[in-house]
Amino acid sequence: MSDRSGVAVHLEGLRRTFGSVHALDNLDLQIGAGELIALLGPSGCGKTTALRVLAGLEDADAGRVLVGGKDVTGLPANRRDMGMVFQAYSLFPHLTAEQNVEFGLRLRGRRRVPGRAAAMLELVGLSAFGARYPHQMSGGQQQRVALARALAIEPAVLLLDEPLSALDAKVRVQLREEIKRIQTEVGTTTLFVTHDQEEALAVADRVGVMRAGRLEQLATPAEVYQQPVSAFVADFVGLSNRLPGIVSGPVVSVLGTELPLVTTAAAGSATALVRPEAIGITPDPDGEGRVLTSSFLGPTSRVTVTVRETLVIAQVASGLLPSLTPGTAVRVTLQPVPVALDVPVN
């Protein structure tokens, strides 16, 4: 669709401080041409600052921003050629959806591009809403128009700053699928900032988990989830049980099962981070576990069990729930998937 898609982006040694807070601490990030990278992290980890520095809306104290090999660090936001969708509704209230989409085109003197705005609205599934004003549209529709407006100018890079966080759960899931579809279709290099791990894992080609202004891990969604490089990543992405274990060599022994380690660690006692889906529960009168509570989550359910005075949360198929009433004796088994260790707090 766009002949300008596929521009590589390189954030190089970015630093930014607000008072005593290091929002960006020597951040390095390479985004491949046409790639969708999601920056994920808790509030204040610097992910939005990184995006705003790339957009030119914020200045970095040090470091460079390279787009397609060109240094754009000194360029103002209006000359960076980036489309952006904001967390807050950002459509111009006095313009219709179509006029909003045309705004950037007109500034570029491309008013004559016939049907460009209409085509963009069609891309986001809102061709019938061109004449509506923002206040006549739902939040989800407004964000779709904002996406169409950002893409209409055929930007070198598409920046999405938590675009779904103001929407309700169902619309959020729907729209994130659509963002993925459109991004794949258009092929624009995209940086997606979010604090919602599910969202990041669902849309991104690679996920960057940020902590205190730095990238803790940058890998594919599956890798980030299955092989977190640190306790922080394991803890932040997905739910983890903190189970006591003994490290010996490349394995840690947890509840009598030896689990491989993601990274090597010193021998001795440690806390292993085990995913709920890596834990199996079967009713067994001789089992040493006791079901405490269970909660139905749809296709799967979450069951809390005590084993040797340790609380274990397991994810089981909802079909098993009737046999796992509170008080039931159960046998707990662990799948031998690689686990990370929690770093002891001194």
Place this chain on the structure above:
Amino acid sequence: MAGVIAGRRRKQRVFRWAVLVVLGVFFLLPLAAMVEFSTRDSATWPLLVNWPKLSDTYPDLAEGIVASLEQAGLTAVLMLALLVPTAIWVRLRLPWLRRIVEFLCLLPLTIPAIVLVVGLAPVYAWVNYFLGGSSLTLVFAYTILVLPYAYRAIDAGLSAIDVKTLAEAARSLGASWTTVIVRVVLPNIRSAVLSAAFLTVALVLGEFTIASLLNRTNLQVSIALLGKSSATMSVAVSLAALLLAFLLLMLLSLAGRSTKESK
């Protein structure tokens, strides 16, 4: 119980009407007196609406009306040119300055006009020197005088929209700062800008102290002068000026309402 409630409601209604009647008499009685007095001579009102004849008969009054209208228009333009970009810029880039700017803009409200004139007199000696003694030079003083009202109106307009996000969205689409202000922010604070302009016009049309003490002419100064020679005419002109101010305020509230309805 129902009887007690009904009794209380009746008392409230009586009280409400009593307040309305007292206020109505308080405001309308002087106006009625003005209407009565200014219509004693049947030639007064026809003369007032006949501009060529009026300017022949009362050249000072005509000069005052023209001066006031010019002052009102120019003050509104100067105030908007100064205040709109400042208020937007403070919101976008210098939020920590907001309280200070607000305080500075409210200052003229706390300083009595007479004190303001004492301070302005030496400044106007220089204004006289460089720009001459035209009545239009009052525009500078009036711009300061209207700041409290105009700033409030514009600031309220800016509070109603997310200026920062709109400006950033426009910037990322390639808009220069001028484009951001003219094509994105201004259309969305139109009613606030109109309010500020109407308030300015109403205030300037009613200003007397500064013009009189700085030896300039405007509508109120000429009415005061006229009062000494033709009381009927001066009262008629005062009434017309009042009605014009009412009309402006009504337009202002209509502008506000239509904006709300369109949202």
